[in-house]
Amino acid sequence: MILDDPAIGSIAASNLTSGAGGVGQRYDDLDYVRAIRHGLRPDGTPLAIMPSQAYWHLSNDDLGALIAFIKSAPPVDRRVAKAELRPLGRILVGLGLFEFAANRIVHDAKRPAAPAPGVTPAYGAYLVNVGDCRLCHGAALTGGRPPEPGAPFAPGLTGKHLAEWGEAGFIATMRTGVNPEGHALDPRYMPWRDYARLSNDDLAAIYAYLQSAMNGTSAQ
Ligand code: HEC
Incomplete structure (x- = not known):
């Protein structure tokens, strides 16, 4: 239910x-x-x-x-x-x-080209769309309030602290639900247990996209 x-x-x-x-x-x-x-x-x-x-x-x-x-x-x-x-x-x-x-949904919008799977910002952008990260982390991924009542603030994903984590720190956060600062992410509001099943390459692609969004090198 x-x-x-x-x-x-x-x-x-x-x-x-x-x-x-x-x-x-x-x-x-x-x-x-x-x-x-x-x-x-x-x-x-x-x-x-x-x-x-x-x-x-x-x-x-x-x-x-x-x-x-x-x-x-x-x-x-x-x-x-x-x-x-x-x-x-x-x-x-x-x-x-x-x-x-x-x-x-704009039902008749032109379908975006499907990027080839790989550790690229373009494929990471695709996974961020399909993974619905913006629903909670905001349209620009700079932080947002999840729709679920009582949910904690969903922090920005394009700021300096994620750059400091490095790719390995980001992947470990998504897999274990504990960020490099030792903060445990509440699985009731951040569905990290689902994202933990993504492959290393997929998580690395998401990280590459978040980093490119931070550096302003991506228009998506
Ligand atoms: C249903 C809402 C929701 C969705 C969807 C969601 N998140 Fe989150 N996320 C949160 C919340 C809420 C937190 C803070 C949780 C806490 O502190 O307990 C969070 C925390 C995080 C953190 C830790 C940030 C920090 O500074 O510690 C990362 C990284 C993260 N999310 C990545 C993602 C990615 C990548 C996606 C998409 C693949 C995603 N999230 C989708 C709600 C969501």
């Missing part, structure tokens, strides 16, 4: 497999593209919570691999209750405090 609040309503993450109650029984490839890249159900209504503003950036190759992976998952029978928004939830949606990703 992603959200279950007596006042706001309840939203459960979907069963993605082809078992009973799973979307795999109903979805074809285009339905997956619509859901992952555009945050829309097959009938065109928006999916709540789905971070498609980040996944919109997935290259065709990576999105294709992701869909193939989902379709290869063994079927699991599990029915997930339909999302239900109670009046307060509908007010939050109305105020834009609980925005559907689908409303933030």
Whole structure:
């Protein structure tokens, strides 16, 4: 269950497999593209919570691999209750405090060229987009307030202190959740356990991009 609040309503993450109650029984490839890249159900209504503003950036190759992976998952029978928004939830949606990703995506924007994987700022920029770092660290990655109530400030990622950490210090922070100053990052608000699964090259690419953004050598 992603959200279950007596006042706001309840939203459960979907069963993605082809078992009973799973979307795999109903979805074809285009339905997956619509859901992952555009945050829309097959009938065109928006999916709540789905971070498609980040996944919109997935290259065709990576999105294709992701869909193939989902379709290869063994079927699991599990029915997930339909999302239900109670009046307060509908007010939050109305105020834009609980925005559907689908409303933030320019659906017909030209797809960016997919950079080749490698330890390059361009590939790091791609991973920062797909990893949704800006959701919390701010549009310019100079620091921001995560949307989650009660979350600590998400520090800037382009400042001097990250340069001092060096690539090894940055990779260690993303893998262990402890930064070189000994501060433990709260995994409830900074999803480092997910990013810890990235390869060394991918984390090094992110670092290369953050450093280039700091030096102003990248326009992205
Ligand atoms: C859901 C919100 C969220 C997302 C998404 C997110 N972060 Fe964070 N991040 C935080 C918060 C909050 C902190 C501070 C955590 C703390 O101090 O307990 C943080 C801390 C960090 C730190 C430590 C900074 C410091 O000065 O100690 C690094 C490095 C970092 N994030 C990198 C990233 C990168 C790279 C991405 C994308 C791949 C990312 N984060 C995505 C919320 C987020």
